[in-house]
Amino acid sequence: MPKLKRFSSAASSPSDRRLAYLFLAPAIAVLLSLSIYPLIYSLTVSLQVESPTGGRWSLGNFQRLLSDNFFLSAMEHTFIYAACALICEFMLGLALALLLNHEIRGRGVFRAALLVPMMLPAVVVGVVWRLMLNPNFGAINGTLKGFGFNTEALTWTASPRLALLSVIVVDIWQWTPFVFLVLLAGLQAIPQEPYEAAKIDGSSQWQTFRYVTLPLLKPAILIALLLRTMDLLRVFDQIFILTEGGPGFATETISLYIYRAAFRFFDFGYAAAMSFVLLAITNVISVVYIRFLQTREAS
Amino acid sequence: MPVLFFAAIMKTNALHRSLVTTLVVSLVLSVSCQRSTSSTKELTLAINSGVEGDALKQAARDYEAQTGVHINIAEFPYANLFEKELIDLNSRTGAYDLIMLDDPWFPRFAAKQFLTDLAPLLQKKGVPVADADFVQASLALCKHPYETGALYALPYVGNSQLFFYRKDLFEKHQLKEPATWDDVLAAAKTIQDKESAGANKMYGYVMRAAQGNAAVADFMPIFWAFGAEMFDASGKPTVNSAEGIAALKFMLELGKYSPPGYASFNADEVGAHLLQGTAAMSINWPAWITSFSDAGKSKVIGKMAFTTLPAAKRSGQAEIGNWLIAIPREAKNADAAIDFLLWATTANEMKRSALRGNPPTRKSVFTDPELVARFPSYPAQMRSLETSRPRPRTPQWNEIENAFGIFLSKANSGELSAEDALNQANAEIEKILQRGQ
Numbered sequence: 001m002p003k004l005k006r007f008s009s010a011a012s013s014p015s016d017r018r019l020a021y022l023f024l025a026p027a028i029a030v031l032l033s034l035s036i037y038p039l040i041y042s043l044t045v046s047l048q049v050e051s052p053t054g055g056r057w058s059l060g061n062f063q064r065l066l067s068d069n070f071f072l073s074a075m076e077h078t079f080i081y082a083a084c085a086l087i088c089e090f091m092l093g094l095a096l097a098l099l100l101n102h103e104i105r106g107r108g109v110f111r112a113a114l115l116v117p118m119m120l121p122a123v124v125v126g127v128v129w130r131l132m133l134n135p136n137f138g139a140i141n142g143t144l145k146g147f148g149f150n151t152e153a154l155t156w157t158a159s160p161r162l163a164l165l166s167v168i169v170v171d172i173w174q175w176t177p178f179v180f181l182v183l184l185a186g187l188q189a190i191p192q193e194p195y196e197a198a199k200i201d202g203s204s205q206w207q208t209f210r211y212v213t214l215p216l217l218k219p220a221i222l223i224a225l226l227l228r229t230m231d232l233l234r235v236f237d238q239i240f241i242l243t244e245g246g247p248g249f250a251t252e253t254i255s256l257y258i259y260r261a262a263f264r265f266f267d268f269g270y271a272a273a274m275s276f277v278l279l280a281i282t283n284v285i286s287v288v289y290i291r292f293l294q295t296r297e298a299s
Numbered sequence: 300m301p302v303l304f305f306a307a308i309m310k311t312n313a314l315h316r317s318l319v320t321t322l323v324v325s326l327v328l329s330v331s332c333q334r335s336t337s338s339t340k341e342l343t344l345a346i347n348s349g350v351e352g353d354a355l356k357q358a359a360r361d362y363e364a365q366t367g368v369h370i371n372i373a374e375f376p377y378a379n380l381f382e383k384e385l386i387d388l389n390s391r392t393g394a395y396d397l398i399m400l401d402d403p404w405f406p407r408f409a410a411k412q413f414l415t416d417l418a419p420l421l422q423k424k425g426v427p428v429a430d431a432d433f434v435q436a437s438l439a440l441c442k443h444p445y446e447t448g449a450l451y452a453l454p455y456v457g458n459s460q461l462f463f464y465r466k467d468l469f470e471k472h473q474l475k476e477p478a479t480w481d482d483v484l485a486a487a488k489t490i491q492d493k494e495s496a497g498a499n500k501m502y503g504y505v506m507r508a509a510q511g512n513a514a515v516a517d518f519m520p521i522f523w524a525f526g527a528e529m530f531d532a533s534g535k536p537t538v539n540s541a542e543g544i545a546a547l548k549f550m551l552e553l554g555k556y557s558p559p560g561y562a563s564f565n566a567d568e569v570g571a572h573l574l575q576g577t578a579a580m581s582i583n584w585p586a587w588i589t590s591f592s593d594a595g596k597s598k599v600i601g602k603m604a605f606t607t608l609p610a611a612k613r614s615g616q617a618e619i620g621n622w623l624i625a626i627p628r629e630a631k632n633a634d635a636a637i638d639f640l641l642w643a644t645t646a647n648e649m650k651r652s653a654l655r656g657n658p659p660t661r662k663s664v665f666t667d668p669e670l671v672a673r674f675p676s677y678p679a680q681m682r683s684l685e686t687s688r689p690r691p692r693t694p695q696w697n698e699i700e701n702a703f704g705i706f707l708s709k710a711n712s713g714e715l716s717a718e719d720a721l722n723q724a725n726a727e728i729e730k731i732l733q734r735g736q
Contacts, residue, residue: 158560
């Protein structure tokens with residue numbers, strides 16, 4: 001008994017406290033070396049500009065962002081991509097979750113089948129869609145041709161107008177299942193009582209959905225949207241495989257541009273500066289709509 | 300922190316103590332093991348995974364068997380090789396004794412003084428520095444500054460672009476081998492009009508205009524032939540000169556005879572169209588030549604011909620794309636490395652490399668009767684290589700090529716006019732150059 005007590009209180013003697021630190025040391029060491037140190041190091045890198053005499057301290061990398069057309073255009077693509085994909089994935093995911101929350105025949109099969117895209121590695125998805133979208137040999141144009149459509153102008157990833165749409169569609173295809181899964185879990189966690197009460201009060205189906213389901217589903221919606229937003233803003237792999245940012249610059253997102261700056265041009269300072277801007281934007285957006293959803297819940 | 304850590308452990312029982320002892324002993328042992336291996340004769344090579352690297356890998360195995368020098372191979376895909384090498388060179392770890400590099404990377408490596416000057420090493424071995432058997436254009440790439448400076452590498456694979464065309468279709472429609480870009484355009488039109496039948500479309504030409512390297516590589520021979528230059532004598536970018544704009548307009552005209560979507564094509568798509576027999580001409584690299592006689596892939600066996608690039612205002616010039624081998628300045632075994640480098644680039648070894656699919660950089664190998672019988676395109680390849688031009692020799696080439704390629708791709712996908720694309724490209728290139736100063 002006395003032994004147990006010794007461990008339960010925070011620190012009863014100096015040697016115990018030392019032992020506690022000792023046990024914590026590996027975790028702290030890992031955190032420091034793998035997260036904190038690289039973060040600080042990359043900040044110092046972003047604040048240095050290469051010059052013939054070596055590195056020198058400067059805000060040059062951050063100033064350059066504002067006059068860099070490629071950066072601004074990549075940011076624009078990232079936001080269009082994230083917004084379109086997020087809205088579609090949420091709508092489709094919610095519809096599917098509501099549909100498969102009912103007792104319908106073959107529900108298990110549908111649920112399992114819907115999750116397949118999400119389990120594929122992004123690189124595989126990229127390669128498969130790249131082949132399907134190929135204007136000359138691809139399955140999509142081949143099928144359309146079979147139905148008698150003229151596919152000459154449908155060059156998908158090669159057309160500046162269609163390329164961004166194509167990569168967004170691929171993202172929706174792959175990640176709607178994730179939104180669906182989270183929302184379905186949310187739906188199943190809602191107890192039956194509020195529905196029974198609503199029924200007794202004579203509310204319509206729409207009213208039940210609007211005033212019972214949605215408010216109770218809010219935490220799940222919040223998590224799904226938050227995770228998808230963070231993922232969408234840093235999208236890299238599918239686009240890299242599908243278009244490598246092209247044609248021209250039409251599908252270049254910020255992550256691709258950061259990669260290029262770092263590993264093709266070896267300008268780590270500039271790449272780090274862009275990464276910090278992306279980090280800041282992601283944080284702000286996340287906080288903003290967590291607040292937004294919280295206040296709506298409170299009202 | 301470590302002191303506290305050990306003190307805390309030492310205070311506990313004997314089991315812990317023995318554990319710590321074991322740890323320390325094994326650590327010391329592993330360190331001493333590393334020491335002992337580095338003193339034996341061994342070399343580490345960084346190579347490209349692909350046909351070029353494979354030949355060198357096999358050569359390394361032969362060398363190992365002949366001399367007993369142990370050779371470690373670090374093999375990377377093309378895109379990663381550059382970053383791995385630059386990281387090693389930048390941090391001066393000396394992980395590699397020899398590196399294979401694509402020639403556009405060379406100015407960057409040499410300008411930063413990352414490579415070993417070969418002249419003193421060659422003198423020590425009693426080998427002349429300027430081996431006259433190497434194709435001049437290839438050897439010039441290995442010097443910094445270009446052509447005139449000190450020798451920092453030796454050329455191993457002698458690639459340069461070639462003009463590919465379907466000789467059966469040219470004969471059928473009584474067309475001559477294209478000597479000028481106007482001939483190319485006329486032939487593309489004739490073949491596309493006469494060979495397309497309903498759904499089976501035949502394209503007169505196929506090019507790749509995906510942003511980056513692809514678009515630039517396919518544009519440069521037209522750009523140069525039209526009399527344009529990327530930089531003027533003072534180093535200012537001039538891609539939007541009248542000649543440059545005329546060249547891009549011509550490229551867009553030729554694009555009308557290229558399969559739709561070519562603004563996102565890379566080498567694979569161009570190769571597929573040629574192999575499937577759905578396009579009649581293209582600029583391409585010699586590495587594709589052997590695949591045309593592969594019955595499993597090719598529908599055009601015996602129908603392809605290869606020649607030097609067409610002319611316009613100026614005579615046609617191909618872009619050179621050689622693989623070089625260099626010794627990093629921090630290499631641990633420079634002496635053993637130069638022995639291997641000299642051996643691997645002898646005429647005898649280069650012939651073996653040629654038989655493994657790599658174009659040589661030595662004239663005596665290009666004209667070797669056995670090889671010419673086996674590779675009938677060798678005379679054309681040698682002519683193309685001898686008259687080829689390098690991409691502009693600047694340490695910022697990667698960035699410039701990226702920006703230039705984006706605007707070329709935009710013009711080819713119809714997003715920008717030729718004038719707008721080149722004006723914007725010129726402005727971006729100027730910005731890149733200013734940053735470098």
